[in-house]
């Protein structure tokens with residue numbers, strides 16, 4: 001299958017290139033840019049020298065539909081709302097990594113993202129796919145909305161308890177932390193070395209744009225309360241740790257809660273539930289598509305602590321996008337994604 005990538009010069013795009021380069025069923029066909037037409041990709045990314053010889057092309061939906069079988073959009077949020085409908089109308093299959101089509105309620109999108117929503121017609125056509133939590137097959141879908149990085153880690157951490165209706169309404173608090181590549185390659189004052197090094201910062205307090213995405217999915221599990229969700233920037237390149245607190249209902253023991261998680265993810269190749277009392281670190285999933293989960297139940301307080309880690313560029317973005325593309329084309333879910341984490 002011929003793959004086109006829009007935003008190949010960004011971090012998500014670079015990670016897509018790394019995966020697709022050795023994918024058994026996909027091949028890199030065309031790379032598209034809004035600012036570097038005619039340049040070779042290795043002029044932007046020297047690490048790709050001699051590996052991926054490809055010249056960046058201008059974005060032209062009609063030609064893209066002819067030249068590719070699937071297009072990944074690794075562009076800033078706000079860009080896909082215009083671009084995706086043009087590509088879809090031209091006949092492309094689109095996997096969108098941005099936030100533009102995840103939130104089904106346009107008022108919610110505009111409130112949290114502070115920008116105009118995409119057209120409702122296309123939002124309704126977009127299939128939001130966090131593969132481990134999908135109720136039905138996405139094979140044959142034309143338009144996939146790939147989940148956000150924090151929602152992926154958080155929802156995989158909460159889902160088994162929430163779906164089992166064992167989380168007390170109003171009790172969920174999420175304390176999440178991300179490496180700096182989560183902000184992409186765009187330069188900003190907050191992301192320069194002297195601001196980040198030996199520093200820990202909370203940001204977007206009570207206003208993070210991923211809150212409605214998480215709550216939208218929790219509603220599908222019949223958990224209807226708002227959540228408290230905070231995000232922190234950590235001086236590391238990759239990784240997200242989402243630490244989730246919630247009050248457990250149903251008088252289960254720690255072992256029973258752990259078993260619930262083991263059973264829930266038993267046939268899910270990318271989710272690894274750790275043994276009781278063992279908690280994952282971000283480095284243990286670096287550069288892989290795994291989400292690792294650790295669980296503890298405090299009988300004194302009745303609260304469960306769940307720790308969920310991912311690589312934001314992999315399971316949080318490009319890895320999950322390829323996992324979704326595999327499912328759309330009916331390939332093995334793990335095709336091209338079987339590599340182990342890079343450690344140390």
Ligand SMILES: NC(=O)C1=CN([C@@H]2O[C@H](COP(=O)(O)OP(=O)(O)OC[C@H]3O[C@@H](n4cnc5c(N)ncnc54)[C@H](OP(=O)(O)O)[C@@H]3O)[C@@H](O)[C@H]2O)C=CC1
Pocket residue numbers: 006007008009010011012013032033034035036073074075076077079097098099147148149181182183184185186312313316317
């Ligand atoms: N980084 C992460 O961990 C995650 C990112 N995402 C989402 O994935 C998307 C890509 O993120 P990321 O790779 O980090 O971002 P980057 O800022 O690293 O890259 C974005 C790329 O988009 C291209 N671009 C910019 N403006 C336009 C435009 N008007 N039209 C077309 N292309 C444009 C640029 O390439 P060029 O100038 O060559 O066109 C740029 O390289 C974002 O929507 C982000 O929210 C989702 C989950 C996690």
Ligand SMILES: CC(=O)N[C@@H](CCC(=O)OP(=O)(O)O)C(=O)O
Pocket residue numbers: 077097098099100147148149178179180181182183209210231233
């Ligand atoms: C570290 C960091 O800045 N992370 C970004 C993740 C943004 C992202 O992935 O945006 P969408 O999924 O909403 O498009 C943030 O917290 O906004």
